[in-house]
Amino acid sequence: MEEIKVIRAKTLKPKPEDESKLVFGRTFTDHMFTMEYSSAKGWHNPTVKPYAPLELDPANLTLHYGQALFEGMKAYRDANGDIRLFRPMDNFARMCQGAERLAMQPIDKDMAFAGLKKLLEIEKDWVPHSAGTSLYIRPTLIATDAFLGVHASDTYLFYIILCPVAAYYKEGLKPVKIYVEDEYVRAARGGIGFTKAAGNYAASMLAGTLAEKKGYSQVLWLDAVERKYVEEVGAMNMLFVIDGKVVTPPLRGSILPGITRNSVLQLAKAKGLEVEERLVSIDEVYETAKNGRMSEAFGSGTAAVISPVGHFYWKGEEFAVNGGVMGPIAQDLYNTLTGIQYGRVEDPFGWSIKL
Ligand SMILES: *Cc1c(COP(=O)(O)O)cnc(C)c1O
Numbered sequence: 001m002e003e004i005k006v007i008r009a010k011t012l013k014p015k016p017e018d019e020s021k022l023v024f025g026r027t028f029t030d031h032m033f034t035m036e037y038s039s040a041k042g043w044h045n046p047t048v049k050p051y052a053p054l055e056l057d058p059a060n061l062t063l064h065y066g067q068a069l070f071e072g073m074k075a076y077r078d079a080n081g082d083i084r085l086f087r088p089m090d091n092f093a094r095m096c097q098g099a100e101r102l103a104m105q106p107i108d109k110d111m112a113f114a115g116l117k118k119l120l121e122i123e124k125d126w127v128p129h130s131a132g133t134s135l136y137i138r139p140t141l142i143a144t145d146a147f148l149g150v151h152a153s154d155t156y157l158f159y160i161i162l163c164p165v166a167a168y169y170k171e172g173l174k175p176v177k178i179y180v181e182d183e184y185v186r187a188a189r190g191g192i193g194f195t196k197a198a199g200n201y202a203a204s205m206l207a208g209t210l211a212e213k214k215g216y217s218q219v220l221w222l223d224a225v226e227r228k229y230v231e232e233v234g235a236m237n238m239l240f241v242i243d244g245k246v247v248t249p250p251l252r253g254s255i256l257p258g259i260t261r262n263s264v265l266q267l268a269k270a271k272g273l274e275v276e277e278r279l280v281s282i283d284e285v286y287e288t289a290k291n292g293r294m295s296e297a298f299g300s301g302t303a304a305v306i307s308p309v310g311h312f313y314w315k316g317e318e319f320a321v322n323g324g325v326m327g328p329i330a331q332d333l334y335n336t337l338t339g340i341q342y343g344r345v346e347d348p349f350g351w352s353i354k355l
Helices: 061-065 088-101 109-122 198-213 259-270 282-291 328-341
Strands: 031-038 042-050 068-070 073-077 083-086 134-143 156-165 176-181 218-222 230-233 236-242 245-248 275-277 294-301 305-314 317-320 352-354
Touching (some): 031 109, 061 134, 083 328, 198 218, 259 275, 282 317
Parallel strands (some): 245 275
Antiparallel strands (some): 031 042, 068 134, 073 134, 083 352, 218 230, 230 236, 294 305, 305 317
């Protein structure tokens, strides 16, 4: 593999003074990693260099036709001061699956991982120290052809940028209120819902904004055909505890295959819980929440890990899950998963990678 070039920033930014005040996605570190693709050279020119704006042609294909994918993962500082990643190769593999669907060039996963490790080595002092904080990692893949024809690009740019982020929960997990969206849809089967394509988020923003205006923190997405089956909650996967079993919708193409979702399901099984991947209709959510068979509902994703749902709003009525109070399974899964991520809890799965 081509050696990674390193160009150091001439001046360094001051590190955040108060780690609790970091706003997600606003502060970036001193360096970024980039690599380029062309059919003649393949993936080449892996470089760690100063964080700086990109120069793009106004006819850049990504800007017009949305050949764009991203990933999200975190680096965690453990009690010994070492830096850990959580299942990083799964993120790069998911980006490759998305690239195939968007007719983009899949990344060289080993070059990307080597680049990430080199970048983190140089930026290690940016991984925050306080409890619950982390360094958010944003790998991104865009097309770079300057061409207005509707045709897959021949050239690509992959880059990784880093943001130190505060703890998601400052005072323990807090149940949120969710608006069940029965008009707009996020993704349809056969489309690109299973990829972290930029366009999926554009499709979701109007509903998210309207829900916020009504006092709900996110929307619950229903399937695009019948507006009947639960898909996801905001940009998180959705899980329920019904009759004591952990239940989540199956991955059928419109749902993003979350690495947290997969980890939660494996952990739940290892803890002796029954796990079901099956369709869950919104009628079932309503009925079982009301009659108490549903004891918990929560989202899963890298940012929050677990986000308990206290209330849903659907068809003019707000109803609670477990009286609006978080349940023990969500809390236990959160504790174990974050314990593994920060190296506090034994990791029989081999998920936590110490750098
Ligand atoms: C990123 C994302 C998730 C969660 O995936 P993780 O790998 O667990 O972070 C779920 N749904 C959507 C729509 C997402 O974009």
